[in-house]
Amino acid sequence: MAPAVPRSGDAIFANVERVNAELFTLTYGAIVRQLLTDLEEVEEVNKQLDQMGYNIGIRLIDEFLAKSNVTRCVDFRETAEVIAKVGFKMFLGVTASVTNWDTEGTCCSLILDDNPLVDFVELPDTCQGLYYCNILSGVVRGALEMVSMKTKVTWVRDMLRGDDAFELQVKLLKQVPEEYPYKDDE
Amino acid sequence: MSSRINDYNIFCVVGSDTVRNRSRSLYAEEGSREKMIGAGKMKQYTNVLDKPLSKGRQEVSLSGFAYLFSELVQYNQTQVDNIGELERRLEDAGYAVGVRVLELLCHREKGNRRETRLLGILSFVHSTVWKVLFGKVADSLEKGTEHEDEYMISEKELLVNRFISVPKDMGSFNCGAFVAGIVRGVLDNAGFPAVVTAHFVPVDGQQRPRTTILIKFAEEVLRREARLG
Numbered sequence: 003m004a005p006a007v008p009r010s011g012d013a014i015f016a017n018v019e020r021v022n023a024e025l026f027t028l029t030y031g032a033i034v035r036q037l038l039t040d041l042e043e044v045e046e047v048n049k050q051l052d053q054m055g056y057n058i059g060i061r062l063i064d065e066f067l068a069k070s071n072v073t074r075c076v077d078f079r080e081t082a083e084v085i086a087k088v089g090f091k092m093f094l095g096v097t098a099s100v101t102n103w104d105t106e107g108t109c110c111s112l113i114l115d116d117n118p119l120v121d122f123v124e125l126p127d128t129c130q131g132l133y134y135c136n137i138l139s140g141v142v143r144g145a146l147e148m149v150s151m152k153t154k155v156t157w158v159r160d161m162l163r164g165d166d167a168f169e170l171q172v173k174l175l176k177q178v179p180e181e182y183p184y185k186d187d188e
Numbered sequence: 189m190s191s192r193i194n195d196y197n198i199f200c201v202v203g204s205d206t207v208r209n210r211s212r213s214l215y216a217e218e219g220s221r222e223k224m225i226g227a228g229k230m231k232q233y234t235n236v237l238d239k240p241l242s243k244g245r246q247e248v249s250l251s252g253f254a255y256l257f258s259e260l261v262q263y264n265q266t267q268v269d270n271i272g273e274l275e276r277r278l279e280d281a282g283y284a285v286g287v288r289v290l291e292l293l294c295h296r297e298k299g300n301r302r303e304t305r306l307l308g309i310l311s312f313v314h315s316t317v318w319k320v321l322f323g324k325v326a327d328s329l330e331k332g333t334e335h336e337d338e339y340m341i342s343e344k345e346l347l348v349n350r351f352i353s354v355p356k357d358m359g360s361f362n363c364g365a366f367v368a369g370i371v372r373g374v375l376d377n378a379g380f381p382a383v384v385t386a387h388f389v390p391v392d393g394q395q396r397p398r399t400t401i402l403i404k405f406a407e408e409v410l411r412r413e414a415r416l417g
Binding site for chain 2: 015018019020021022023024025026028029030031032033035036037040050054057058061062065092093094095118121122123124137
């Protein structure tokens, strides 16, 4: 059987079932609003959003690997490219670009052209510390952790806070070698 | 601090024509300065009310939405002790969505015309709202036979329930409570207060029951409807 060829993000997105982005946007807004009402502290909400994103990420990676047929990434550069071009396109329908590589190749920035989570949204003065899209940083962190990469993902620029783009910084902390759950000699 | 947060501090404002939201905007005093940042870059609108309203064609993957919805349900499960509370919280989340959907669609699809008749608003929910949110019109819209004030929108499989399985010990819990909340949000803000709930209705010959959204209108709606003839 011929080896599966990795598919481009557009091709996969055209093949998956899609829903209206507005339902997605409004549901996310409802989630953030519920969190703010329950937790009241902006820092807590940020943490909770990141945790929710992490929970999504650890499950999302399975679907991503199944649908996209990507081969094992040789290095972190390739990983970042795959996330930006295939991953974001497949789930959110938008592409991201990868920039700002540091000298060792362990830290880069993903710039999102378009962010369906923030349509119609404006941050009021009382919530200026809120990273509204923090769920995305959790998703990336969770997904990468399931493929043995411990990362730190933070928002560098956020349009809701007045910057001119959405920039997510992904820093590779370490590669965790895969552990077998069973010992060989048992 | 908590009372200010309860005042809809984060809100989704819609377009530049909605007067009600403009007055709620906490950025009103900042005005609408537009920054041009370099040639060829997107125009930056500091005030979200000045951004042009999208056409609503953008899509995300169903699985992305399903993950998000599952996190919503899971988070709420940690916050409540019983099923009734959980349904209520999902409904409240849906209510907020419904409010905004009504404003968005009234402006975009209907040219700011308001529905004043019962059948009008019901067919708006059944066709327009369903088409925009779920990609298809609802399967059926029926009038209840036992009570004058009951109407039912049925769907073979709600989009939000596609990937949800309810364990036996949760009884009749239905995540469609979220959709019931959306419908209640739309009806309430269109001036037709109602109690809306979601129920599973087993169907002969089908393994999965179909879902019915039961709408029970308030007294005043029926009285007004009768007056209008």
